[in-house]
Amino acid sequence: MQCKPLNELNWSEWEAYDEVCLLVSRPVQVEIDRQKGGGNNRLSKRARSASSLFRYILLPENNYYEVRNAKPIVRLYLRQDIKPDESLSDRLMYSERDDQLVGITAQFSKDRPDSPVILLTHDTGPMASAKMVGVNFRTIPDEWLLAPETSETDKQINKLQAELTRLKQTAPNVEICFENQMTGESDFNLETVIYSALTEEQVSKLLERINSTIFPESNFNVQETDDNTLTGLNHFRSLPALFGKPTFTPATDEDIALYKDEQYPDWIRTCEKYLCVLHEHLNELTPFPEVTVWLSNTGTRPTEDTLVTLSANGKLLIIPSEENDEENKLNGPALPLPPEAPKGKWETINPLMQQLNHSAYRVTPFSDSDSLMSRLKNINNSLFSENVNPNLFYYQQRPERPVKSYSLTCKQWRHQNEEEPFSSTIFFERSPGKISGTLEAKVQATNMADPVTKRKPIYITVTEVSALEKAEQLVESLIQNSKANIKFQFRQRVN
Secondary structure, three states: OOEOOHHHOOOHHHOOOOEEEEEEOHHHHHHHHHHOOOOOOHHHHHHHHHHHHHHHHHOOOOOOEEEEOOOOEEEEEEOOOOOOOHHHOOOOOOOOHHHHHHHHHHHHHHHOOOOOOOEEEOOHHHHHHHHHHOOOEEEOOHHHEOOOOOOHHHHHHHHHHHHHHHHHHOOOOEEEEEEEOOOOOOOOEEEEEEEEOOOHHHHHHHHHHHHOOOOOOOOOOOOOOOHHHHHHHHHHHOOHHHHOOEEEEOOOHHHHHHHHHHHHHHHHHHHHHHHHOHHHHHHHHOOOOEEEEEEEEOOOOOEEEEEEEEEEEEOOEEEEOOOOHHHHHHOOOOOOOOOOOOOOEEEEOOHHHHHHOOHHHOOOOOOOHHHHHHHHHHHHHHHHHHOOOOOOOEEOOOOOOOEOEEEEEEEEEOOOOOOEEEEEEEEOOOOOEEEEEEEEEEEEOOOOOOOEEEEEEEEEEEEEEEOHHHHHHHHHHHHHHHHHHHHHHHHHHHO
């Protein structure tokens, strides 16, 4: 009853025989008759079909039904005349159908000693009884069996699932994915560093390097000129009435004393203080990791009154990433340049320029520019608030400092558009060790049956490193910049 139609079975395993006779015994026929009235399920339908086949065999002109006419020839017979082997009645319980089949097979085997007789079954009951009394049996191959029948309950479930799928296809379909901004991948095993302070010995050696390379100026009134400068001065001397006469003005004693006693020593002390807290500057400039949450609506409808909430769990905080962070990262740490020593300088007093610098020729700046910009900004904000784009996301309240969660809203988030990125900077206590937490993105809308939520585990390793290498780079950069600055100052004095 649970096998495919006889003419669809694979009989290749029986090719060693010229003919295979399939015998349907009385117990099998009775069970088939019993199954005919079971309604419209598959078993009842198969039972009625088998019963019709039996009626065909019972017609006077027919003795069998030929299933296959090629080797092996397969014929189906109805044999209700075979009785169970009585000699096995003490070992088999003939009140059980399984044992009845085994007893009938044993008796038919005795009646046909020259022909192999085999019990075909897929049930363990007949197999166990046949093995017990020494009756040959063979398991029906799995490929002969029909696929499991779908019950009425299963059919109803499949129908409801199909209906649910159809409804989902006519609704928004929100998808969420996470991206590590540092790697562009979805992996969030992050690594960062924390800089430790320089030791007193390290600071002392760095100051020695500065003092041994950048000396305080000692010559303040040398009239430094090069050939080009002299040529230019001589050229202007020929027209003193128009361009004025070049005059050298030496540095004053007060300026020299201020430089030697205050400005240069103060600069050294400033460098020392900066090196002592350099690790703090480096830690402030070391970026915290950023993550982008990408949202897409791949459904067939826009979401309405959409609420997107981004949350950090564990020991993590988040804040929306700033668009100008890259510009801020360019302003790295730097030691201050040494003070410029007072020097004598050449000056050309030009009577014509003196008159042009008179107050009558000056243009007074617009004094109320700040208030004007403020008014323009207020006007812009007013226009913006009155013309909100319903298809864009807006912060409910954009946080100004790291928080556990923040939300954005959109009146109507269009479907089948490009993905929407939401970038956040992840903050945590920067101390050596391992930190873990999760980032959660949740999307809700009035026309979504359930919110869509996705979480991403985040693992952060913070390693402590010395600020010495960075400090040495700053000192060498200071030395190079101070040399370049001296040359620049010289060109300014002689031009």
